[in-house]
Amino acid sequence: MHILETKAINLHYGDFHALKGISMVANKNTVTALIGPSGCGKSTYLRLFNRMNDLIDNVEISGQVLVDGEDIYSRRVHVDDLRKKVGMVFQKPNPFPKSIYENVAYGLRVNGINDKKFIEERVISSLEQAALWNEVKDKLNKSAFELSGGQQQRLCIARALAIQPSVLLMDEPASALDPLSTSKIEELIYSLKKDYTIVIVTHNMQQAGRVSDYTAFFYMGTLVEYNETKIIFTNPQNTQTQNYITGRFG
Amino acid sequence: MTHLDTELQQLKDNLIEMWTLVKNQLSKAQEALFNNDKDLAREVVSLEKRVNAFELGIDQDCENIFALFNPVAVDLRLVLAIIKINNNLERQGDSAKGVAKFVIEFDGPFDKHLLDITRITEMFTENITMLDELTEAFEKEDGVIARKTFKRDELLDEINDHTTAVVAEYIRKNLENTEQALQILSIIRKLERSGDHSKNIAEEIIFYTEAKVLKHKGKDKK
Amino acid sequence: MKISIIQRKRYSQNIAFWAFRLLSFMVVAILFIILGFLIYNGVKVISWDFLTEMPQDGMTKGGIYPAIIGTLCLIVGSILFAFPIGVLSALFMNEYMKDSWFKRFLNQMTNNLGGIPSIVFGLFGMALFVNKFGFGDSIIAGSLTLGLMVLPVIIRTTEEALKAVNDTFRHASLALGSSKWQTVRRVVLPIAFPNIITGVILSIGRVSGETAPILFTVAAYFLPRLPQSIFDQVMALPYHLYVIITSGTNIEESRPMAYGTALVLITIVLIMNLVANALRRYFGKKVKMS
Numbered sequence: 186m187h188i189l190e191t192k193a194i195n196l197h198y199g200d201f202h203a204l205k206g207i208s209m210v211a212n213k214n215t216v217t218a219l220i221g222p223s224g225c226g227k228s229t230y231l232r233l234f235n236r237m238n239d240l241i242d243n244v245e246i247s248g249q250v251l252v253d254g255e256d257i258y259s260r261r262v263h264v265d266d267l268r269k270k271v272g273m274v275f276q277k278p279n280p281f282p283k284s285i286y287e288n289v290a291y292g293l294r295v296n297g298i299n300d301k302k303f304i305e306e307r308v309i310s311s312l313e314q315a316a317l318w319n320e321v322k323d324k325l326n327k328s329a330f331e332l333s334g335g336q337q338q339r340l341c342i343a344r345a346l347a348i349q350p351s352v353l354l355m356d357e358p359a360s361a362l363d364p365l366s367t368s369k370i371e372e373l374i375y376s377l378k379k380d381y382t383i384v385i386v387t388h389n390m391q392q393a394g395r396v397s398d399y400t401a402f403f404y405m406g407t408l409v410e411y412n413e414t415k416i417i418f419t420n421p422q423n424t425q426t427q428n429y430i431t432g433r434f435g
Numbered sequence: 436m437t438h439l440d441t442e443l444q445q446l447k448d449n450l451i452e453m454w455t456l457v458k459n460q461l462s463k464a465q466e467a468l469f470n471n472d473k474d475l476a477r478e479v480v481s482l483e484k485r486v487n488a489f490e491l492g493i494d495q496d497c498e499n500i501f502a503l504f505n506p507v508a509v510d511l512r513l514v515l516a517i518i519k520i521n522n523n524l525e526r527q528g529d530s531a532k533g534v535a536k537f538v539i540e541f542d543g544p545f546d547k548h549l550l551d552i553t554r555i556t557e558m559f560t561e562n563i564t565m566l567d568e569l570t571e572a573f574e575k576e577d578g579v580i581a582r583k584t585f586k587r588d589e590l591l592d593e594i595n596d597h598t599t600a601v602v603a604e605y606i607r608k609n610l611e612n613t614e615q616a617l618q619i620l621s622i623i624r625k626l627e628r629s630g631d632h633s634k635n636i637a638e639e640i641i642f643y644t645e646a647k648v649l650k651h652k653g654k655d656k657k
Numbered sequence: 658m659k660i661s662i663i664q665r666k667r668y669s670q671n672i673a674f675w676a677f678r679l680l681s682f683m684v685v686a687i688l689f690i691i692l693g694f695l696i697y698n699g700v701k702v703i704s705w706d707f708l709t710e711m712p713q714d715g716m717t718k719g720g721i722y723p724a725i726i727g728t729l730c731l732i733v734g735s736i737l738f739a740f741p742i743g744v745l746s747a748l749f750m751n752e753y754m755k756d757s758w759f760k761r762f763l764n765q766m767t768n769n770l771g772g773i774p775s776i777v778f779g780l781f782g783m784a785l786f787v788n789k790f791g792f793g794d795s796i797i798a799g800s801l802t803l804g805l806m807v808l809p810v811i812i813r814t815t816e817e818a819l820k821a822v823n824d825t826f827r828h829a830s831l832a833l834g835s836s837k838w839q840t841v842r843r844v845v846l847p848i849a850f851p852n853i854i855t856g857v858i859l860s861i862g863r864v865s866g867e868t869a870p871i872l873f874t875v876a877a878y879f880l881p882r883l884p885q886s887i888f889d890q891v892m893a894l895p896y897h898l899y900v901i902i903t904s905g906t907n908i909e910e911s912r913p914m915a916y917g918t919a920l921v922l923i924t925i926v927l928i929m930n931l932v933a934n935a936l937r938r939y940f941g942k943k944v945k946m947s
Contacts, residue, residue, distance in 0.1 A: 237832065265835070268833065273828075275825060275828060275829065277825060279823075279826060279829045280829075282847070282848055291833060292833035292835075295833060295836070295843065345832070348834060371438070394503035395439070415499045415503065419499060
């Protein structure tokens with residue numbers, strides 16, 4: 186079964202038709218990249234899966250969004266539970282003004298876990314998974330703001346991993362970082378694939394090529410082409426896709 | 436190991452597998468020729484399809500790596516080298532198939548003496564040794580081992596140069612064996628070409644490991 | 658030609674900068690002149706006795722002890738009332754309400770509340786707390802009236818403090834499956850707290866200085882004893898100042914007392930500001946470190 190699926194999704198911000206009838210699926214343990222020019226709807230589409238669009242006033246959604254086969258916009262689904270299952274990493278590193286340790290523990294604490302030993306184990310394993318443990322193990326009680334931008338972003342990834350979601354949404358996770366930190370994040374995404382299903386929005390075409398198994402090209406709220414990344418990057422079926430990935434757009 | 440490293444390793448493994456296959460094709464072709472073993476020759480012909488499949492697969496993988504990873508520096512040279520090595524190996528596979536086809540199609544008594552005077556055994560051995568050494572050079576990224584190939588290729592050229600005279604002499608004495616003599620001549624030409632392909636491969640390995648372009652330079656500079 | 662344009666540019670820039678510099682110095686100068694004036698005139702009467710004794714001889718002698726205590730009571734009382742209500746309503750408006758005509762209406766009303774003259778608050782406080790609720794002239798009536806008056810200040814500054822908290826923090830918290838209240842309590846409030854304190858500082862300044870709202874609700878003309886309960890009247894510094902300047906038994910003789918009282922009042926406000934600033938810095942640091 187597909188872990189993520191949308192069926193004929195239409196989304197309006199007030200009068201603006203942001204997503205136009207998008208149907209797409211993503212398989213377990215794959216990385217799917219969403220690419221396209223600014224304002225094409227890729228970020229909006231990403232935010233369907235953890236219902237972050239709910240935070241914006243005047244949003245209307247029709248169609249179905251399924252996570253693990255369950256319609257997440259139905260009344261039976263509680264949005265807090267959904268977000269435990271579908272984690273998110275944002276464009277700019279946004280650690281809380283707390284210690285490194287508390288940042289990672291935050292998701293556990295708000296979900297009612299108080300067992301100290303359990304929290305500690307989970308914090309350590311999450312930091313290890315996010316390839317940050319060796320850099321921070323001696324300063325877990327220092328403020329997260331003392332870390333570099335790239336480290337902060339990996340901390341945010343660790344924070345998302347701590348509650349063990351099955352899906353990880355990433356909204357341009359490396360766009361605010363230097364090249365070295367970017368490649369670390371990319372390697373991390375590659376290694377996380379074995380445990381998580383990842384959907385990543387990126388402006389960087391090469392990044393999509395390097396990290397993803399599937400690529401979806403969005404343009405003006407429509408899904409123009411969706412296929413294996415290999416095929417999109419060597420033999421796209423649509424001229425618009427070809428123009429975009431070769432930099433001949435518009 | 437980074438994602439790209441993993442992909443490159445996979446690609447190298449595939450190439451080495453193809454390499455071994457081509458080497459086996461050559462030695463089977465040699466065996467078929469010396470023992471006039473038509474079954475073995477047929478095996479070589481049918482295995483040639485696998486060589487071709489390898490070539491296509493490796494080409495495809497290289498294309499994907501270019502498109503998805505935009506390799507640079509040593510990674511770029513590696514993929515470029517692999518594309519060309521791949522191409523040369525496939526041609527060497529063709530040579531082996533050519534020998535096997537001759538074995539299948541030729542009937543009638545075969546003069547073993549002809550094989551001896553044309554030093555064809557030596558040519559096969561040199562070719563197979565070259566492929567062995569090149570595989571080692573590629574795996575160890577060692578330009579010194581790769582350079583041994585140039586010497587061996589000179590030997591092949593030398594044998595090839597003498598062959599015309601040797602075969603002509605033979606035909607004058609054994610007019611009834613003209614056809615097989617000419618066929619042997621063409622096999623020798625094929626083996627000489629195969630040596631050239633090995634030399635190309637050596638150049639690619641040196642290009643990849645040392646970033647030196649040796650192509651089209653005089654012999655003395657190598 | 659070119660050179661002269663460049664020179665003119667430099668001259669005009671220099672003139673502008675000097676003007677700005679002078680203006681900003683003037684602000685500081687005015688503050689120091691006022692302070693200096695008060696210290697010069699008032700420091701003579703300041704003594705331990707002045708701070709700790711009851712007024713005597715028609716307020717021409719003795720101290721202002723009950724007025725100091727009264728003002729402190731009013732500060733504490735009004736902040737106890739206005740701080741929780743102000744912060745909670747700002748939280749509700751900023752964190753929970755979606756943008757709607759009702760929210761805009763509430764905002765407008767808050768602004769209007771802030772624009773009401775303080776004497777009107779006094780009148781309203783008298784009508785509601787003193788008479789209707791029957792508190793009489795008392796600390797509680799005065800505190801509630803002052804609290805009402807500073808409520809818009811606290812709401813406004815709290816809202817600004819909440820708006821200054823970057824949405825990325827809220828999103829990060831919500832995306833981890835926390836509820837809105839958890840997000841507010843564990844993430845938003847700790848970050849906004851230092852700035853909320855600013856609102857309290859401003860309110861304390863107003864509460865301690867206002868005369869009109871306490872005129873009809875709490876302030877006693879002359880009451881040489883300490884309050885026994887929150888239903889007692891008290892003296893308060895600003896009103897006491899007003900009384901000894903305008904309607905004392907011997908205005909000329911109590912003039913130095915007036916300057917002393919003003920000096921004490923200003924000192925209390927300054928000390929409150931310093932304390933609040935220290936608190937703000939302390940919490941600010943805690944937010945960053947913990």
